[in-house]
Amino acid sequence: GAVVSQHPSWVICKSGTSVKIECRSLDFQATTMFWYRQFPKQSLMLMATSNEGSKATYEQGVEKDKFLINHASLTLSTLTVTSAHPEDSSFYICSARGDGFEQYFGPGTRLTVT
Amino acid sequence: AQSVTQPDIHITVSEGASLELRCNYSYGATPYLFWYVQSPGQGLQLLLKYFSGDTLVQGIKGFEAEFKRSQSSFNLRKPSVHWSDAAEYFCAVGGYFGGGSNYKLTFGKGTLLTVNP
Numbered sequence: 001g002a003v004v005s006q007h008p009s010w011v012i013c014k015s016g017t018s019v020k021i022e023c024r025s026l027d028f029q030a031t032t033m034f035w036y037r038q039f040p041k042q043s044l045m046l047m048a049t050s051n052e053g054s055k056a057t058y059e060q061g062v063e064k065d066k067f068l069i070n071h072a073s074l075t076l077s078t079l080t081v082t083s084a085h086p087e088d089s090s091f092y093i094c095s096a097r098g099d100g101f102e103q104y105f106g107p108g109t110r111l112t113v114t
Numbered sequence: 115a116q117s118v119t120q121p122d123i124h125i126t127v128s129e130g131a132s133l134e135l136r137c138n139y140s141y142g143a144t145p146y147l148f149w150y151v152q153s154p155g156q157g158l159q160l161l162l163k164y165f166s167g168d169t170l171v172q173g174i175k176g177f178e179a180e181f182k183r184s185q186s187s188f189n190l191r192k193p194s195v196h197w198s199d200a201a202e203y204f205c206a207v208g209g210y211f212g213g214g215s216n217y218k219l220t221f222g223k224g225t226l227l228t229v230n231p
Binding site: 006032042043097104106107108 | 155157158163204216217219224
């Protein structure tokens with residue numbers, strides 16, 4: 001149980017285009033979903049927290065107009081990187097929380113902006 | 115502010131040897147503590163968690179961790195390491211930080227485990 005999927009697992013896009021990443025909780029309802037960014041050989045940096053049906057809460061320093069988060073249902077959250085630039089290249093990981101305090105993580109999405 | 119410190123950036127052990135990964139945290143209230151493992155290019159897998167009760171918790175893959183409130187520590191241990199345990203290990207503390215209403219995790223910087231044959 002407690003499986004979280006992400007799609008796509010790897011995406012390459014041109015600078016200036018937008019990319020959407022999906023995060024799904026497959027076998028449980030996620031009251032809250034989280035989006036993280038991870039740079040090579042570094043820890044996870046929380047970008048935002050989203051609750052189903054409400055606006056996401058962004059961490060300080062994260063541009064909400066650049067990283068659009070939509071939590072459309074209890075099993076789906078999406079992160080859209082708008083007008084992507086090479087500095088947005090990173091590993092993006094989502095997680096989902098059900099009724100408890102643990103978070104279950106997706107496999108991550110590698111974004112490369114050329 | 116809450117923080118998690120993993121003092122060891124990289125640890126190398128021989129297969130079959132015992133392992134202890136250190137984790138210290140700073141948090142004003144009772145912490146929810148976690149250990150996650152990450153293989154290269156993958157997401158994080160929950161190894162074990164501590165919320166309350168018995169301070170020695172058992173996890174998956176033969177791992178255990180002990181919560182010591184007096185030392186603000188939550189060290190991860192395994193009696194005999196297998197080559198497949200080579201990965202990055204993250205300690206995390208969960209809570210409602212900064213007066214916010216959202217629950218979130220704060221991660222340590224991670225410890226990379228290398229296992230020699």
